[in-house]
Amino acid sequence: MGLTGKLICQTCIKTDGDVFHEIFSTKPHHVHTMTPKNIQGCDLHEGEFGKVGSIVIWKYTLDGKEMVAKERVEAIDEEKKSVTFKVVGGDLLESFKTVVITVHVDTSGEDNLVTWSFDYEKLDESVKDPTQYLDLVLSMTRDIETHHLPK
Template sequence: MANLIADSIVASCPIKSPADKFFKFFRYSMNEIVKIFPAAFTGVQLLEGEEGTVGCIKRWNYIVGGIPLTATVKIEAIDEAAKSITFAVLEGDLLLLYKSFQATLTVSEGLAKWTFVFEKATLLTPPPELYIPLAVTLCTLVDAFLLLN
């Protein structure tokens, strides 16, 4: 079988809340997503490490395209200066379609950007395009929440 190379897709969303506040929410308060966006995120459990630190591992229960899924996700990198966090999927439903899957959130004034880097399990595996509206809706709801709180 041929080696498949990693590919990526990007989801961008305008934000009105301060970039630093938005970044800190995703670093330290991500569990709140279950309350902010319960239609898509149904549960989260800290498995290992400390909230907001590299090496922190969580199991997420979520819904994409009407299908309930799980993912065990590790914070792989945090760049405070660039306001970016990289998450790697360690196990779960995504890895049935992709050999590897990473998501990086980068926040700047007025913009939140998710970059999904993935390696397809087969040539026929579709790109994870369903994650684009999920990411945009998530950022929109978190932004609204941060503007009110």
């Protein structure tokens, strides 16, 4: 078993993919209102929302436990509709040396495909792959989609 890995999950959404991308690229502080069971807050620590280099602090619940992730916005690609965050502090770094999370929305065609990827390096062989985070982001994605569906 290696210490580095990559996990990817994809799901189709029925709502506007541009809106989904905009939420993570410029309005992550709105996410908690759409998925409060998963995300309790996203606070700006440094910089500006929507700007590369900014640092945000996510408060989230995973497996019933309140957790925190401090992330730097590494890249925002408007053309490809992707946002990349690098974890620079918080609970994840207790088990992982590095974690980079990318959310990408493919808006070509009738469906909008959301892809989440987690690139990581474990601190040691005893650390399990972060598969529970895939469940978290899929649940978040469904909640955001439901929030934007016509009532």
